[in-house]
Structures are given as structure tokens and as C-alpha cells.
Amino acid sequence: MANIPAELKYTKSHEWLKEEDGLVVVGLTDFAANALGDIVFINLPQVGDEVTAGESFADVESVKAVSDVYSPVSGRVAEINEALLDAPERVNQDPYGAWFIKIEGAAGAEELLDAAAYEAVCAAEEEA
């Protein structure tokens, strides 16, 4: 079963987020990283770019597939995790340490799930 830390919030599209020093930190969940398989390339936005809740802000490529990563909130990109550009496999190794971006001025959140609700989403997808 996928690792789903209780202290984080989640989206149905498999992003995790948390608040840290007034910024919203966003990454991809263990379930999503595992479903994608070996991640070999990540395309991130630039600092200062606007992101919109529910819209793609990055793409993640595994050996077999490409997948969009959606922003859980609207706001402006304050920081990107440049280490991921050279070492995308860190998302597979440590999905909750390998954050993608930090967003400032966050507003207009998508529907956010707690760990229990997100676990139900994952369980339903495994069934399908």
C-alpha cells in the first residue's frame, strides 16, 4: 500500500501539499510515483510564473509515459526544486521530500483531501 503521511493534504489528481513559512509546497504522491514507474524527466515552471488551481504546472515523464502535474491552488511560483531537474529519480525514492514548487499568494484551492480521504481515492483506483 502506498505511503500517505497523515500531516499532508492531497488532491484527487495525486499531488500532495503542505503550508510552510506562508508558502504552499507541492509534490507528487508515492502512489502516483509508483504508478508512473521510473521517472526520468521533469519539466518545471519558472520562478514568477502564475499557476492556476486545477491546471497543469509541470510534466513528469517516466520511461513509459508522460503525465501532467496539477496545481492544487492558484498563486505565483516562489521557488522551484532545481535538484529535480538533474535527479528526477528522487521523486521515486522520496516522493514527500522531493517537492516540485513552492507557491506564494495562494488562493482558490481545488478540493483538498485529508490522508484518509486520499487513501480511499487510491484504493478505488487500484480496484479499477
Added chain:
Amino acid sequence: MELKTPLYDVHIAEGGRIVPFAGYLLPVQYGTGVVAEHMAVREKAGLFDVSHMGEITFKGPTALRTLNHILTNDFTGMKAGRVRYSVMCNERGGCVDDVLVYKFGEEDYLVVVNASNRRKDFAHMAANTLEGTEIEDVSDSLAQVALQGPASPAIMEKLLPRERIPQKYYTALRGVEIDGMNCMISRTGYTGENGYEIYTACENAEKLWKTLRVAGAEFGLIPCGLGARDTLRLEAAMPLYGHEMDEDITPLEAGLSFGVKLGKEEFIGRDALVAAGEPKRVRVGLAVTGRGIIREHQDVFIGGELIGRTTSGTHCPYLGRAAAMALIDAKHAALGTAVEADVRGRRVAAEIVPLPFYVKKD
């Protein structure tokens, strides 16, 4: 409704992630993942279930003439125990499929076809078979596994004396007993590595798989899925039907002229190929120099000029970089040409490089 190969239960037990492919339920990867499976084949050994492949026998006094009529390669003078690659063309010179032909006797051949084309191929073959040739689709009675990687010969030598193992690339031995199971062993593969493809009756499949897994354990053999099969063949620049070739792409455009004998008296598609002359578009290799991964069906440009389209592309785990194959205008195909591919609206830079991307060391 997808079919299961005789190894379906084994894949589940081995932790395979099952996907539908060419009408079969097959593992795309096992627990270790595509990259680890790919590297195992390059450095140690990997075991694949390729039971979905189709097998059609050609028997009778005119079998050779039938094969020379329906296939582009020339089988005249081929020795028993040899294997030969060929394309099967339609009248327009497009590819119906690409196949392997095994010769076991003067009137006894086996043709191995792609799973997705099996029904279409058999219909095409049946419509063009000469009197005195009997063809039969024996796919449902045969399982096939591929043992690939540099450790493959050592693994086979644990199970068989050397003289019962084919020693040369593109040779095969029939009637070989592995642990009491009657097998046909072929020194072929789809990975660019040394290895074998082993055919046996479906009821032997599970036992054969387990026998090979046990024999290979000390060499680091792991089971490998369709994901690694695709990255391995792409790194080795081996064409895949439906990508590098199809009914509207000729084998000459696909860079398969080594398997097309235009000097032969006749074969289906020959006239169209001769009439078309030098191909106006050709298959090339693209090494990705920019950031990103170029995949199939992406437009290729030089500046504003559209010069072709990719046919396959992925991250190549052994090379550690992305590569693609493309069909492009022949006049822009010079090695070293800088091009760009449109990757979902973003231009990614690449360079035309020689194929294959990877060549095994020995």
C-alpha cells in the same frame, strides 16, 4: 476480451503489473521497474514472456517458392537450422508485417509474426500461398520465452551440453530437451544483446520459466516486461511494426533494405518498390540534445520547415539519455543535422545520429 498467455499466473506470482497488449494480458514491468530490468539485460540477463508472438508453419514441395513469393528476402540456398529476417509487403510496397523465417528442412519452415498482425498475416499468406504449400497457424499451441543478456549462454550451459545450444546468431535447434521438455532454441532476440528465444508447448511454459529462473538466479537473471522490451529494442534501433513500418511505409524507407532482395525474380510489392526508386523519406536516429523526451508521433522541424515525424522515442536507460527514431525527408537526413521536435507545444533540440544507438560490446 484479452487472452492470457500460459504464463499469466506466473506473472501475477512474480509481481508483474499487467496491461493489455496486442490482445493479450502481459506484464509491462515487475517490481524492480523498467530501468532495472533494462540494465539487467544489458549487464546480466533478463527473462521475457513472448508467448503472444504468432507462429505459422509452411510445409510442402512449394514452400520455398511460396515464401519467396510473399516475402521480400530470398530464402533460396538457405541451410536448415538457419533463421532469416524478412518483411512481408502489400502490392503497394507497404509493410504487412516483419517476420522471422526458420528453415528446418527443404519442405519445412516456420514463420514468426507479430501478435497484433497474426490474423491479418495469416489471411494475406493464405490468399497468396502456391499450390503444394500447406500453411497452419500453430500460435495457440506454442509458448515462447526470451532469455536475453550477456549471461544467457552461461545460464543455458547449466541446462544443456554446448552442442545442444545454437552457437551462432540467427541459428536454431529443434528437438532439444530441457529437463524433459521438448524445445526449439533460437539464437535471436529483440534487445540488441546476446540471447535465445525458446519455443515449447504451452503445457511446458510454467516449468520452463521456473527452470530458467532457478538456473539464472546466480547470474542476476530477473523477469522483464514489455516496458523494458520496448526500451531495449529502441536503444538497439530495432524496428517495431506499427511504428517504424506499417502498410503505408515501405521497408526501404524503414531502412530494412538488407531484408529486401529486389534482384529476386518477383515478390509481392516488388514492382511498386522498384517503381518508387530511391526512398524520398528515410528512417533516422535522433539523439536528444535539448531538455526533454521525444516520443512517437512528434513533428520534426528544421527551423520552420516540417521535415518528418518521429516513429518511436523514449529515455534510453543504458545510454542515460533520450533518443528517438523518425521518418524524415531524405534530403535532410545527413548525419549531424540539427533538428527540433515539437513535444506538446515545446521545441526540443535533437541531432541526427547513426543507428543503432547502442551496440553490444563483444
